[in-house]
Amino acid sequence: MFSASNRSVVDRRSWLKALTLGGAASVFSSCAEKKPAAQSTPNNKVRGVxxxxxxxxxxxxLTMAQAFSQQIRNSGTTWWKLLNERSAARGLMDTQSANSMVTDSAAASSAWGSGHRVNNGMINVTPDGKELEPIAAVLGKKGVRCGLVTTAKITHATPAGFATSVRNRDDEESIALQYLNRVEILLGGGVEYFDPASRKDRKDLFSEYRTAGYEVIRNREQLQSVKGKKLLGTFHAGHFPYNIDREQNPDLMRDVPTLEEMSRAAVSRFLEGNQNFLLQIEGARIDHAAHMNDIGALLREQLAFDDALAAVWGMTAGHDDILIVVTSDHGNANPGLNGLGSTYSDSNKAFQHISGIKSSHDKIFHDWESHPGSDLGKLIQQQLAITLQTDELDALQNILTNGKVNEWNDLLAKPEGLLGQFVGNHTGIGWTGTSHTSDPTLVSAVGPQSERFSGMVINSDVFGHIVELLG
Ligand SMILES: [Zn+2]
Incomplete structure (x- = not known):
């Protein structure tokens, strides 16, 4: 299924050999140190990113998702396979923003989307207030098509960073308007920013998009039969539900597509014809599960993202002009499996506990709050397969009802931080806090010119690479 992607390394090698006439070995070492400038040979031409x-x-x-995938489906992840792919590039992404070593998604996506580091909270607007042209607009002038796919609201910061400029990432009504005629395929959540009933300005964006030639769809079934070239698909009022909850709810299963399904719909449209394209695909709720210190929800989101990667890699296998880049915008709460027991021999068993988790922590808190008098301990027992000790349950109920807590780590002194630690007592998973971290992220790339994404990649250099490749 994936063998065709070996093709690009063969092409690239013959190109490098042609450049140096016999100096292949030295070329490869210098190639590893220095990323090649854009070259326009037929063999490394990029039509789509x-x-x-x-x-x-x-x-x-990445490591935990690999182990979890082997545990629950007897096979590893596609991202892991990609790391073993000879032709793939591997690197780290330096993610800081203009005002912090720790970026938010708005500044991170702006770095990719405009080539500038901006302050957290802003999208493609410099610290001194200058609006930057986003990559979808820059490339759009050159006839490049753009698409955005996400499990968050489609107006959320990561997709918005490729196609909009706003002073405040929360200005999602403006983001929904800026996409019109700039982005051809929009698939995700966020009905509320298109629907006249929920927009403050009462504009009916669904009808404006329809008038502009978009096919407007609202549920999973419509996605499966949709014919249009330009699509606006919003499948949930806000962000998509976590997969772990979606899979327990027939209504959500009926209405909300998977990231893989949306990715297939987008990729198949861009592969048709020969126009250049840029498509961003975001697994958004991995971040939200990390904020919640919720390992069950997080690993299932990561596997759903991995399913989308498998689909994309498989669909593009016969195309030698498509570059796939896989990365993250920032770390979050840095979960990890700790050594448990003498010689750490209890860690594997603890990790296996994660497969028995049946719902997100978010849903547990929500269910408990919306049913006054319900038994929190019992809910946790049923959904997370753990029995809290009396003092753990008291601490959790105290912080939920009156905000009081005995917790030395300020970053964890909140309901999600406490529940994450209690679950960690059974799963071995620890968290550094409930917010983003400064760690560099992983980046893998496969396809023509993937070398640009090896080594240490500065997030704001991504813009220049993509514009050079597609523009
Ligand atoms: Zn976040």
Missing amino acids: IFMVSDGMSPGV
Whole structure:
């Protein structure tokens, strides 16, 4: 299924050999040190870039997702296979923003989307207030098509960083308007920013998009039969539900597509014809599960992202002009499996506990709050397969009802931080906090010119690479 992607390394090698006439070995060592400038030979021409973002994925998640995938489906992940792919590039992404070593998604996506580091909270607007032209607009003038796919609201920061400029990332009504005629395929959540009933300005964006030639769809079934070239698909009011909860709910299964399904719909449209394209695909809720210190939800989101990667890699296998880049915008709470027991021999068993988790922590808190008098301990027992000790349950109920807590780590002194630690007592998973971290993220790339994404990649250099490749 994936063998065709070996093709590009063969092409690249013959190109490098042609450049140096027999100096192949020295070329390869210098290539590893210095990324090649754009070359326009037929063999390394890029028609499409598919930029895949596992939002908020700390590096340790890759290893845990591999183990979890083997545990629950007897096979490893596609990203792991990609690391073993000879032709693939491997690197780290330096993710800091203009005002912090720790970026948010708005500044991170702006770095990719405009080539400038901006302050957290802003999208493609410099610290001194200058609006920057986003990559979808820059490339759009050159006839490049653009698409955005996410499990968050489609107006959320990571997709918005490729196609909009706003002073405040929360200005999602403006983001929904700026996409019109700039982005051809929009698939995700966020009905509320297109629907006149929920927009403050009462504009009916669904009808404006329809008038502009978009096919507007609202559920999973429509996605499966959709014919249009330009698509606006919003499948949920806000962000998509976590997969772990979606899979327990027939209504959500009926209405909300998977990231893989949306990715297939987008990629198949861009592969048709011969126009250049840029497609961003975001697994958004990995980040949200990390904020919640929720390992069950997080690993299932990461596997859903991985399914999308498998689909994209498989669909593009026969095309030697498509570059796939897989990365994350920043780390989040840095989850990791700790050594448990003498000689750490209890760690594997603890990790296996994760497969028995049936719902997100978010849903547990929500269910408990929306059913006054319900038994929190019992809910946790049913959904997370753990029995809290009396003092653990007291601490959790105290912080939920009156905000009081005995917790020495300020970063964890909140309900999600406490529940994450209690679950960690059974799974071996620890967290550094409940917010983003400064760690570099992983980046893998396969396809023509993938070498540009090896070594240490500065997030704001991504813009220049993509514009050179597609523009
Ligand atoms: Zn976040």
